[in-house]
Amino acid sequence: MSIDLNACIGCNACVVACMAENNIPVVGKQQVMHEREMHWLRIDRYYEGSPEAPDMLFQPMLCQHCERAPCEIVCPVGATVHDEEGLNVMVYNRCVGTRFCSNNCPYKVRRFNYFAFAAEERRPAVARNPEVTVRARGVMEKCTFCLQRIAAARIDADAANRPVGAEEVQTACQAACPTQVFTFGNMAEGGQVVERKKSPLTYVVLDDQDTQPRVTYEARIRNDGSGAGA
Amino acid sequence: MSRQWRGLDRLSRDPAFVARASAEFPQLAAALAAPRDRRGVLKLMAAGLALAGLGGCDDGAPGGVLIPPVLPPTDTVFSGNQMFATASVVGGYANGILVRHANGRPIKVEGNPLHPASLGGTSAIGQAEILGFYDPDRSRGLIRKGEPQAWSSLLTAVAAQREAIRQSHGQGFRVLTGSTTSPTLARQIAALKQVYPDMQWHRWEPVSRDAVRAGALLAYGQPVELVAKLGAVDLLLTIDSDLFDSAPGHLRFARDFAARRNPTRTDRMNRAYAIEPTPTLTGVAADHRFIAGPRDLARIVPALAAAVTGGEQPADMPAWFAPLVADLKATRGRSFIHAGPAQPAAVHALVHAMNEALGGRGQTYDLIASVEADPVDHAASLRGLIDDMNGGRVTTLLIIDSNPVFTAPGFGEALGRVAVSMTLTDGPTETGAKTTWNLPARHGFEDWSDARAYDGTVTLLQPQARPLYDGISPHYLLALFAGPEEVNSRDVVRQTHGLNEQQWHDALATGLVAGTRTAPSDVALKPVQPAVPMPAAGDVTLLIRPDPHLLDGRYANNAWLQELPRPLTKLTWDNPLLVSPAIAERLKLTNGDQVTVANGGVGVTLPAWIMPGQAPDCVVALLGFGRSDVGMVGQGVGFDVYPLTAGRGPVSLHKADGRAVLASTEHHDPLFEDAGDYVHHGTPPHSRQIRPSSANQRSNRRNTTASLAGRLPGA
Numbered sequence: 001m002s003i004d005l006n007a008c009i010g011c012n013a014c015v016v017a018c019m020a021e022n023n024i025p026v027v028g029k030q031q032v033m034h035e036r037e038m039h040w041l042r043i044d045r046y047y048e049g050s051p052e053a054p055d056m057l058f059q060p061m062l063c064q065h066c067e068r069a070p071c072e073i074v075c076p077v078g079a080t081v082h083d084e085e086g087l088n089v090m091v092y093n094r095c096v097g098t099r100f101c102s103n104n105c106p107y108k109v110r111r112f113n114y115f116a117f118a119a120e121e122r123r124p125a126v127a128r129n130p131e132v133t134v135r136a137r138g139v140m141e142k143c144t145f146c147l148q149r150i151a152a153a154r155i156d157a158d159a160a161n162r163p164v165g166a167e168e169v170q171t172a173c174q175a176a177c178p179t180q181v182f183t184f185g186n187m188a189e190g191g192q193v194v195e196r197k198k199s200p201l202t203y204v205v206l207d208d209q210d211t212q213p214r215v216t217y218e219a220r221i222r223n224d225g226s227g228a229g230a
Numbered sequence: 231m232s233r234q235w236r237g238l239d240r241l242s243r244d245p246a247f248v249a250r251a252s253a254e255f256p257q258l259a260a261a262l263a264a265p266r267d268r269r270g271v272l273k274l275m276a277a278g279l280a281l282a283g284l285g286g287c288d289d290g291a292p293g294g295v296l297i298p299p300v301l302p303p304t305d306t307v308f309s310g311n312q313m314f315a316t317a318s319v320v321g322g323y324a325n326g327i328l329v330r331h332a333n334g335r336p337i338k339v340e341g342n343p344l345h346p347a348s349l350g351g352t353s354a355i356g357q358a359e360i361l362g363f364y365d366p367d368r369s370r371g372l373i374r375k376g377e378p379q380a381w382s383s384l385l386t387a388v389a390a391q392r393e394a395i396r397q398s399h400g401q402g403f404r405v406l407t408g409s410t411t412s413p414t415l416a417r418q419i420a421a422l423k424q425v426y427p428d429m430q431w432h433r434w435e436p437v438s439r440d441a442v443r444a445g446a447l448l449a450y451g452q453p454v455e456l457v458a459k460l461g462a463v464d465l466l467l468t469i470d471s472d473l474f475d476s477a478p479g480h481l482r483f484a485r486d487f488a489a490r491r492n493p494t495r496t497d498r499m500n501r502a503y504a505i506e507p508t509p510t511l512t513g514v515a516a517d518h519r520f521i522a523g524p525r526d527l528a529r530i531v532p533a534l535a536a537a538v539t540g541g542e543q544p545a546d547m548p549a550w551f552a553p554l555v556a557d558l559k560a561t562r563g564r565s566f567i568h569a570g571p572a573q574p575a576a577v578h579a580l581v582h583a584m585n586e587a588l589g590g591r592g593q594t595y596d597l598i599a600s601v602e603a604d605p606v607d608h609a610a611s612l613r614g615l616i617d618d619m620n621g622g623r624v625t626t627l628l629i630i631d632s633n634p635v636f637t638a639p640g641f642g643e644a645l646g647r648v649a650v651s652m653t654l655t656d657g658p659t660e661t662g663a664k665t666t667w668n669l670p671a672r673h674g675f676e677d678w679s680d681a682r683a684y685d686g687t688v689t690l691l692q693p694q695a696r697p698l699y700d701g702i703s704p705h706y707l708l709a710l711f712a713g714p715e716e717v718n719s720r721d722v723v724r725q726t727h728g729l730n731e732q733q734w735h736d737a738l739a740t741g742l743v744a745g746t747r748t749a750p751s752d753v754a755l756k757p758v759q760p761a762v763p764m765p766a767a768g769d770v771t772l773l774i775r776p777d778p779h780l781l782d783g784r785y786a787n788n789a790w791l792q793e794l795p796r797p798l799t800k801l802t803w804d805n806p807l808l809v810s811p812a813i814a815e816r817l818k819l820t821n822g823d824q825v826t827v828a829n830g831g832v833g834v835t836l837p838a839w840i841m842p843g844q845a846p847d848c849v850v851a852l853l854g855f856g857r858s859d860v861g862m863v864g865q866g867v868g869f870d871v872y873p874l875t876a877g878r879g880p881v882s883l884h885k886a887d888g889r890a891v892l893a894s895t896e897h898h899d900p901l902f903e904d905a906g907d908y909v910h911h912g913t914p915p916h917s918r919q920i921r922p923s924s925a926n927q928r929s930n931r932r933n934t935t936a937s938l939a940g941r942l943p944g945a
Contacts, residue, residue, distance in 0.1 A: 007488035016357035029803035032893040046234035057909040108899030127364035178351025178481040179488035219910035
């Protein structure tokens with residue numbers, strides 16, 4: 001996945017799309033104050049400069065699906081592992097809730113079900129996406145790159161005896177984004193995401209951790225070449 | 231490069247904050263200190279799970295909770311995903327959406343790639359509509375004076391009303407709706423006026439676009455609407471604008487703007503300037519953001535107009551003024567200026583004049599005849615209604631999809647003088663609780679309707695499921711007032727557009743009626759010199775704005791939107807008063823301190839939140855919270871600031887006793903990097919260099935500056 005910060009306007013459509021697609025519960029004000037909100041995808045907002053007139057910068061933050069994932073090496077039960085497509089996957093049924101993975105994640109994108117948030121939701125169960133497991137209390141969860149969408153495309157591709165196309169899968173955040181911030185694809189087949197990752201603006205967050213994430217970002221460029229200010 | 235920071239407490243290195251954030255478990259102390267029954271506070275408990283209206287979908291699992299299996303049972307046949315087009319309508323304007331159905335039930339909203347206002351994108355509100363559809367707090371059954379009634383009693387009551395209204399030629403019969411673009415609704419109301427010539431149709435939208443409309447009237451003598459063509463805009467100037475977050479067509483505008491932002495993929499990167507009192511998404515996306523309070527704007531905008539249209543060089547302007555004017559003139563025919571709905575009509579008229587003078591018309595924007603049906607000034611329309619209600623001149627009042635008891639101070643008192651009042655609404659509202667009848671409306675996903683997009687494209691809304699709860703549509707109710715026949719809203723909508731079988735099929739499949747975009751108008755600019763009113767001087771200027779996600783409060787019962795961190799403040803479940811850093815300094819405020827803000831004689835006490843980048847004299851009150859009758863999620867969340875809209879100044883602000891704890895996520899999940907350079911950014915082709923990065927991205931370690939040189943306008 002590649003995320004273009006030049007396009008991001010911070011509108012939050014991707015965050016709600018992720019909640020709808022992945023059966024993410026709300027937790028209520030009290031639990032938000034305990035830092036227990038469950039959003040798999042959040043938009044970090046940074047200020048730079050003085051409080052009177054700062055620059056404001058958005059950076060969507062989700063599981064980076066690291067090649068050298070700090071979460072995987074600390075899990076005592078092998079509940080978070082790599083799959084052969086390069087995803088960092090959670091096996092909910094193995095998770096015993098040690099939260100070591102979350103503590104070791106430098107991006108702080110893992111979410112823990114401190115309570116049975118999903119079971120306590122007021123919306124009827126029929127409102128949920130039937131293709132996404134509803135997580136129980138005591139289980140860690142995080143962005144899956146919309147694994148159910150990848151699986152659906154893989155089944156189609158297998159049936160036709162061909163590889164999954166470069167841009168066959170759209171994640172929920174990518175589909176919802178009004179400004180096409182996200183690019184996602186099967187890099188083995190080339191396509192736009194490969195092109196974007198070659199952009200001179202591409203960087204990874206927390207480079208010094210050497211986690212080798214599969215999410216890269218394109219730096220924001222401000223076009224103040226001439227004219228006023230700056 | 232200075233360090234990037236997330237919250238003011240972080241910036242000021244508040245020792246308590248630093249200690250807490252660097253503890254291994256930052257949330258632990260608060261959690262341990264909370265009382266054991268803390269979950270009771272949430273009101274999100276499973277109380278509502280026994281859903282009467284959904285009994286047919288319950289397989290009898292204990293507690294009524296269905297957990298989708300990891301592997302489906304062996305006899306399950308998966309019917310696949312299907313998409314059906316409809317629209318998400320906000321403030322009357324349609325954004326095309328597709329609703330994804332899994333095994334026959336709607337579960338997810340996607341954008342409609344064929345729709346001009348969406349092009350495949352959606353807004354946060356559009357995405358959250360699916361939760362509103364399944365909201366267990368939605369209205370069920372009709373209620374008269376607090377008592378449930380049978381549907382037959384409504385038919386009897388309306389029949390009696392028809393007779394009474396006919397005898398008075400409709401005098402005393404009033405219909406109140408929000409802003410609407412629906413051709414079918416407009417046609418039905420026109421038909422009602424044929425039957426009852428003296429009836430009146432009032433409009434009220436609390437987040438008003440009155441100034442936009444009045445500005446167009448000043449400049450052109452007609453309520454024309456703007457259609458920006460941002461793909462052709464090299465230079466965008468926004469003045470306190472909602473262009474990317476809530477203006478009709480905002481998704482499309484954001485798409486077109488963003489398509490020309492990445493210099494590695496476009497050789498025509500656009501440039502954006504924003505002048506605004508409080509940060510907006512449009513301003514944050516701009517290359518230059520200039521902070522100006524309302525009093526500054528009232529001085530700067532006329533000066534800008536004089537400089538652009540007349541070539542004057544006004545004195546006593548900020549340092550950025552002259553270069554901005556030069557840049558505007560250098561991009562003649564490729565620039566566009568946009569003002570937001572909070573700006574007065576005169577500013578809109580001046581912006582129209584500047585856009586004409588800069589030669590953008592037809593190039594960077596079009597003017598089209600009003601998309602809104604029968605456009606009127608909403609404030610005047612509602613004021614007229616309240617006066618007539620108080621004067622006893624209203625006998626029958628029909629309120630469709632509007633909540634004036636909550637959003638218009640003074641309406642609730644006047645309502646007591648109306649003999650028969652009806653509210654049609656799909657959820658509990660303060661208005662529905664006060665009118666004689668409270669009629670349950672169908673959700674937009676349950677019935678047929680239509681609406682137009684920002685460019686006039688007619689968009690069809692088709693039902694996505696059978697109604698979860700008993701309800702009626704506005705089309706059915708209006709037809710019932712016109713005559714005794716009960717109509718099917720599908721037939722009414724179809725009659726409006728007169729499409730043949732194939733065209734109707736295509737319109738439903740694509741979600742829009744082909745070829746219905748409004749053609750550009752050739753109306754000429756009137757030579758007027760509108761005077762921008764100077765806001766009253768004072769220590770504090772009060773701005774009243776809609777919440778980014780709840781808008782005027784209509785989405786207050788949507789838990790996804792309530793818990794969605796607001797784009798800039800990252801606040802959830804609350805609407806503190808946004809104060810500027812300068813005011814916070816003067817009153818010695820920190821985030822959460824209670825303050826009392828008063829406008830004229832009306833005061834509201836609520837917590838304060840310091841908003842970096844806000845004009846020094848400004849405080850911003852956010853509408854949409856403090857609903858008292860809305861359902862279990864939104865009830866009593868936040869503070870109702872609508873009373874402040876009735877005040878006519880002067881504005882005062884005092885520190886009050888006490889503190890409130892606010893749930894902002896801005897300091898949650900902190901990343902730690904020594905340099906504090908989390909978001910890489912730069913200004914090509916010179917100055918600050920982007921730090922290309924990563925061990926696995928070594929091939930990208932090229933000189934950003936060199937590779938970008940010559941690809942930017944003005945480079």
